[in-house]
Amino acid sequence: MAQPQTAPDARTRLQTLIPKLVLSPSVAAMVVFVYGFILFTVYVSFTDSRILPFVDAKGARSYDLIGLSNYAKLFKLSHWEIAITNLAVFATLYILICCAIGLLLAIFLDQKIRGEGLLRPIYLYPMALSFIVTGTAWKWFLDPGIGLENTMHLWGWTSFSFDWIKNRDYALYCLVIAAVWQSSGFVMAMFLAGLRGIDNEILKAAQMDGASNWQLYRRIIIPQLRPAFLSAFVILSHLAIKSYDLVIALTGGGPGRATELPATFMYSYTFSRNQMGIGAASAVIMLMTVAAIIVPYLYAELREKR
C-alpha cells in the first residue's frame, strides 16, 4: 500500500514560495513609497510644519500637533475654493471633450481611411511630449499679441479675436484646449482598439436587421466600448487631478489666480509659501478625491474579473 501522507517536496514548496517572493519587493516598495508616504502626508497635515515636515535640519522636534486646524484654514482660503471650482470645471470639460473627440476620430479612422498609418501617429504624438517642451509654443499660440489672433490679423482677418488666455473668465478654457490637445489622441487610440475588437459578425447581423449607420454606432457599437470608456475615464481623471505642468507652462495660475488648480495650490503652499501643513492638508483632500473616483472603479473591475 501507499506510504503515509508526506509533506510536499522541496521543489513544490519552493514553487509555491517563489511567486510570493517575486511579488514581495514590489509590495514592499508600494507599502513604503505609496501608502507609507500617504500616512506621512496625513500626519503632516495635522501639524504646524512650515518649511520642513516635523523636524529641523538637525533632526530636533520642531512642530506641534494642531488637529484639524489646517483643514479649517484651507477651506477658509478663497484661493482653495477657486482651485477646487476650477478643477471641477476643467476636469468635466476635459474628460467630455477628450472622449468626444477621441470617439469621433476613432470612428472616422475605422472607416478604412487611406493614410491611417500616417494620421494615427500624428494624433498620438502629443501624449509623448510634456508641457515643459510644448509650453512655450502653446503660450505663444494663445497669446493674442503674437499668436493666433495676431497671425489672423496679419493675414487680413482683422476682426478676429482670440484673447481667452488674457481673460479671467476664459483662461481656464485655454488650459482645456491644450490638455485636450495632449490626451485626446491617446483616447482615440483606446477607442480604436476597442472598435477593432468588436466582432464583425454582430455588425453584419445588425445591418441585416436594418440598422442605419447612425443606429449601428449608437445602439450596437458605442455600448460595446464601455470598457474603453471606463479606462479612458480613469486615465483622464487622474491626469486632470494631477495637472500641474500644464498650468505652470501656460498661465502660471493667472490671470490673477483664475487658473489655479489643486495641484498648483498644493505645490505652492508646500514649497513656495512655507506652509507645509496646509499644503499637506490640500494633498490629503486631493487624494481623497482621487480615491472617491478610482476605488469604486477598481472594486467593480476586480470583482468582475475574479
Next chain:
Amino acid sequence: MTFRAKLIFSTAVLALAAGTARADDDSVEVLHWWTAGGEAAALNVLKEDLEAQGIGWQDMPVAGGGGAEAMTVLRARVTSGDAPTAVQMLGFDILDWANQGALANLNDLAEQEAWDEVIPAAIQEFAKVDGKWVAAPVNVHSTNWVWANKSVLDAHGIAVPANWEELTAAVEALSAAGVTPIAHGGQPWQDATVFEAVLLSTGGSDFYKAAMIDLDPEALGSETMGEVFKRMDFIRAHVDENFSGRDWNLATAMVINGEAGFQMMGDWAKGEFLRAGQVPGQDFLCFRFPGTADKVTFNADQFAMFDQGGTVSPQQAALAQAVLSPKFQSAFNVVKGSVPARTDVSDADFDDCAKQGMKDVAAAAASGDLMGSLAHGYGAPASVKNAIFDVVTAHFNGEFDSESAVDELVDAVAIAQ
C-alpha cells in the same frame, strides 16, 4: 536568449555606472538659478576663481519661478541629509533656513574680512542671524527703477517725471498719442514689483516699512493703502490688453522697440537694452520710480552657506571669501546689471545707470531708506509675501475694487502669519 542576456547585461552596466558620480570632498556644490547666458557666464568668474585655488565646482542649476523651483530642490536635498555647500537665496528664505539650524556660522571669516563694515546694515539683517554670518551677499538689485524709451518720450515732449502727478500726465499724454504708455508683464511678482514702488512713492519710507516689513494692520488698512490701490488702478488702465502672463523681458522689448513708453522693473532690465545695442542716456533712460528718488527697495542675491557637519569647511570659506572679494563683486555685477553688495567697490567698470545705482544704494543705506523689496522676498516671509501677491494680482486683474482690496489685504496677511 542572447538578446535577453545582452539586455540584462547592459542594464546592469548602466545601473552601476549610474551609481558613481558623487561630489568629492575637494569641491563645493552650488545650487542656483542663474542659468541664462549672461548671468551664468558671470558666475563662471567665481568658478574659475575657485578652481585657481584647487577647489572644484559642482554646478547645480535649477531655474524656474524666480528660485521657487530651486527652493523645492533644496528642501529635498536637506531632507535627504545631503545639503549643497552653498545655495543662492533671497531674504526671508535665509532667515527661515537659519532658524532651522541648517546654516553654517561664518563669523571667523567675516571678522577677518571685516564684512560688518562694508555691507549695508539693511542687507546684514538678512545675512546675519542672531549675530552669526550665515550667507555671503553677492549683489544688490534695486527694484524701484523705471525704464523709458528716450525717442518715444522726446517725440511727445515728455521729460523724466519726478513725481506721481508728472507720471500720470506723461502716461496720459502717451495714451492720447496712441502709444502704449506702460509695458507690463502680468505675473504676480511683476505686479508686486510695481505695487511696492507705487506704495513707496505714495506713502514714503516709513509707511513702506510699516506696511510691507512690519505688516502693521493699521498701515495695511489705512487710507494711504486705498490710495495705493487706486494708483494701481491707474496703471492697470494704461497697460496694453495683452499684459497677462507676459514675461518681463517681452515687456522690456516693447520699450526697446518703441511700442511702449515706460516699464517699471528692477535693474536687471538693463541687460536687455544693452543687448539690443542701446546706450543708456541716448536710447533709453533709467530713473527711480517717481517719488522714490532717494530711496531704494532692494533685492540682494546671497549665497547661504549650509552647515557641513558643524564646521565651516575650507572650501566653503574659500567660496564665501571669493564671493565677497571686490574683484568678483565688480566683475559679476557689471554683467548682471546690479550693484555690488559691498559699498567699497570701485565703480570704474560700471555704466552710467549702474554708477547712479551705486550712489543711490550708498546714500539710501546711509539715510535708512534702503528697504527690503517685498516682491523679492526681502519684505515679509514667504507665506505673507505670497498672500500679498494674491491680493495685488487679484486686484490688478479686476477681481475686486481698491476698497475691498484693502480689506482683503489685511485679512490675507492676518491669515498667512
Next chain:
Amino acid sequence: MGFLEINNATKSYGAMEVLHQVDIQVEEGEFLVLVGPSGCGKSTLLNMIAGLEEITSGEISIKGQVMNGVHPSKRNIAMVFQSYALYPNMSVGQNISFGLEMHGVPKAQREAAMGEVAKLLQIEQLLDRKPGQLSGGQRQRVAMGRALVRDPDVFLFDEPLSNLDAKLRVDMRTEIKKLHQKLGTTIVYVTHDQIEALTLSTRIAVMNGGYVQQLGTPKEIYDSPANLFVASFMGSPSMNLIPVTIRIEGEAVYGDTRSGDGQPLALRFANPSEALRAYDGKPVTLGVRPEALTDPDGADRSSNHVQIFETMAEVTEPAGSDTFVGCSIGEAACIARMRADVEVRAGSVARFALNMEKAVPFDPKSEMRIW
C-alpha cells in the same frame, strides 16, 4: 495494489467541497475514462493526479509512490490539454522536446526521441513549423507527441478531442485507441462525450456533482447503470425511463403501465430479483435502452422476454442506419430504435417490441438501481 491509486481523495475550495472521497484503482495498461457533465469534478480530479491542484485530503499514488505534494514534473506523467497548450513561440520540434530539455536530457538523445515520436505520429514534415501554422488535427498530434516523448508512467488527457470537428474527432479517436493498444500505456482520459468514453475506455468512471456515480467496464456501465443519472447520461439517444407499478402474481413480476393510446400494458420482468419483489404495489422506474425497444421483426431473437404491443408512432427520424421512432409509454416519451427500412408512419399506429431482458428497474426516490 493498483498502478495508479486514488484513495479517498477530496478537494475543497475554502468551505466548499467539490470532490468527495474519490476511490479509484487503475491497473497498469488500463484506459480509464472520467466522464460527466461540466462541473462534475472530472477535470479537477485529473489536475490532482497531475499535481496541478493540491489534494485536500486523501492520497494519490503512482507505482506505490505517494504523490501528494510532489511537483508535477516529478510524477513522471504527461498531459494532453483541451486547447493542446502548444507553446506558440516554439517550433513543433521544440514543443516536443521542451519537456526533455527541462529534465536535462542531452541534446542528441532528445533529437532521437523526438524523431521516433514524430515518425510514430506521422508529423515529421511539421517539425520546423510554428503551432500557429498547423491545422487542428496536426496540433492534436503534436500535443500527443509532446506527451509521448516523455515516456511517462501515466498519460493524462483533458478533453483532447473537443476542439476538433466531427469527422476529425472520430478519426483521432480511433488513432488514440490504436496508440493505446500499441503502446499499452496507462491512460486517464477526461471527456464529457459518452461515446468517446464508451469507445475508448477499458474502464469508465461516471462522475456527477463531485461523486463517482459508477465505476466499471463500458459494458457494465451501458447495460446496467447503477443509478438514473448514469442511465440517462450514458448512451445516445438516452435510456427510456418508463414509470411502472409493480404487481406480483406468484412467480411473475409485472410492471403495469399504459401505452400511448391508453391501453393497459403489463410488462413482465425477465429475472425479477428479491429486492424488486419488495416493491409490490409501488412505483418503479423502468430503464429501457432504445435498441431494446424496436419493431417486432428487428427484435432480439435470442431473448425469451420480448413483449409486443401497439401504440401510436408520434414521430419518425430516419438516421441512415436506423430509424428512430418516438412514442409514449405511460407518461414517458420514449424513443425506439428500429431498422432503417421499417415501414412506420408518424401519426399512425405501429407495433413495438420491448426486450424485457434488457430492462433495468430503478427506485424513483433514491434513483438507485434495484438489484
Next chain:
Amino acid sequence: MAIAPQESAVKTGRVTRFVLYTVLIVFALFYLLPLFIMVINSLKPLGEITGGNMMALPQVWTWEPWAKAWSSAQVGVEPTGLKPYFWNSIKMVVPAVVISTMAGALNGYVLTKWRFRGDTIIFGLMLFSCFIPFQIVLIPMARILGLLGLSGSTTGLVLVHVVYGIGFSTLYFRNYYAAFPSELVRAAQIDGAGFFQIFWRILLPSSGPIIVVCVIWQFTNIWNDFLFGASFASGDGAPMTVALNNLVQSSTGVKEYNVHFAGAIMAALPTLVVYIVAGRYFVRGLMAGSVKG
C-alpha cells in the same frame, strides 16, 4: 487581433467620405500646430522671431540655434549645451524602463498565473498607487534616498522611477496575461519547467505587444519627468528636462527663443521617435491589454 481595419460592415457614401477626410485632416493640423510652431521658430534667427509672425516660415533658415542648444548653450555656469544631459537622461531612462517593465511583467505573471489568497487586493493597492500625486512624495522620498545613501545619484533616480512605474506596468501585464491561456503554464509545469523558466521561455516570448505598450508608456513618463529629476539628481547628473528647464526658464536674462525651441524639440525627440516607430504596435497592445481587460 489584426490591427488592420476589419472588412468594414459600415458603408459610406462619397459625400460622407469627403467630410470624413476633411475632419481627419483638420484635426491632424490642430495636433501638428504646436510642433510646427516649435520647428519653424527653431530655424529662424532671433531677430526674425522678436520682430515677426510666429507662424511665418523663416526668411533665413539657420541651424545655428540647434547647434547652440546641443553643444554651447548656457545651462549652468558652463556653456555645455544639452548634450551631456541627454546622456544623463539615457542613463536614467534605460535602466528604469527595463526594470519597471520586467517587474511589471513578473508581477502580472504572478497575479494571473500563480494566484493566491488576497492577490486581487494586492493588485488593487498597486493600481491605486498610480494615482498618487508626485508632489506629496517629494519630501519623504528625499529622506529615504538620504537614508539609503542614494541622494543625488542616478541610481536613486532610477529607484524612484521604478517604484512609481510599477503600478502601471503591472496593470498592463496583468490584463494581458489574464487572457494568456493557463493551460500553457500547466503544460510547462508538467514538462518540468520552473517558475522562471515558464516566464522566460513561455510567457515573455509571447508578450511583444504589451511590452511595446509598457515601454512606450514608461519611457515617455520617465523621460518627461521634471520634478523627480530636479529634486533627486545632482547638478551634473541632471536629466534632459531639468537642463531644458534651466535653458528656458532663466528668470533674469535674455531669452533666446529659437535656441529654446531647438532645445525643446531635442528633449522631445526620443519620445517622439518611440511613439512614431512603435505607435503601430500601440493600438494593438492596447487591444490586447488594457482596454479589453
